[in-house]
């Protein structure tokens with residue numbers, strides 16, 4: 199069994215914990231509306247107004263004029279994320295983070311020590327509540343795909359266990375849009391075939407799905423039957439670490455997109471440094487309004503975990519695409535790969551170029567900031583907003 203654990207309205211919940219007078223109010227962590235900011239997280243009270251993350255803040259204000267807009271403290275979220283991760287790691291080293299507040303866990307090697315997976319999942323939920331005063335929703339299921347659906351099912355404060363025998367019963371009534379990889383286009387094409395639910399999809403033979411959808415058809419057939427063979431892959435075994443955001447509505451404003459990209463870069467580099475991983479490949483992913491997706495990769499001369507270096511690099515990729523003219527953007531993602539496998543060991547001292555020395559300095563600053571926030575955890579660092587676009 200696999201656990202998928204996901205904090206409820208993470209950034210907003212951390213802010214409300216710090217300022218309890220905000221409890222019960224519509225709160226977002228977001229960029230400023232007059233600076234074309236985007237909602238990064240919305241409290242459940244704000245969601246009642248239709249406010250969603252990845253929505254321009256100005257639109258969110260129209261939906262909810264009394265909305266409380268907070269600037270956000272990435273360093274604090276990063277520190278809380280480390281604390282959540284520490285709770286997970288009491289039970290298994292097999293943790294695959296999907297973002298700062300969400301991860302898959304494979305605890306199969308720990309059940310002899312701690313009891314069945316479901317008991318471990320309950321302990322994790324309770325420890326997050328007791329020690330961090332925050333709420334995490336959990337899904338327990340035979341594989342990653344099902345665990346992720348399960349954790350979302352009863353949010354907020356969800357705890358859903360899906361036994362193998364119940365999988366088909368659970369999946370059958372779900373709309374096809376709940377299947378991983380089914381976006382609006384595929385959903386429409388399935389609807390054209392009069393397929394609305396997983397049950398209807400499951401009745402089609404694999405050959406027919408392949409005929410209509412090619413490789414995606416095979417994938418859909420497996421998911422409709424509750425099959426997913428992907429293993430839980432910890433960061434240090436992963437080939438890359440990436441974050442992406444799907445917008446509630448397509449975004450054309452390049453400044454909004456740059457802001458989101460910076461935020462993604464901060465989250466990715468936080469994870470790199472936590473795992474002492476450095477990478478030399480930077481990747482930008484863009485999905486357009488027509489669902490066409492492109493990825494662009496840049497290689498650096500040396501592997502790094504430095505926020506500024508990686509930000510400037512991915513920004514250059516973005517600006518190149520933007521200069522050529524971009525359709526409205528549905529999804530934006532940032533990733534780092536090409537890991538330096540020796541990054542955990544001490545490398546032989548080499549003559550550093552001036553550039554590398556300068557880079558070491560900013561590297562030290564990143565590390566220092568991470569450490570300070572790790573220890574003191576208060577709203578110390580919002581360096582992200584200080585990083586400007588290169589001239």
Ligand SMILES: [Mg+2]
Pocket residue numbers: 204205206207208299300
């Ligand atoms: Mg979450």
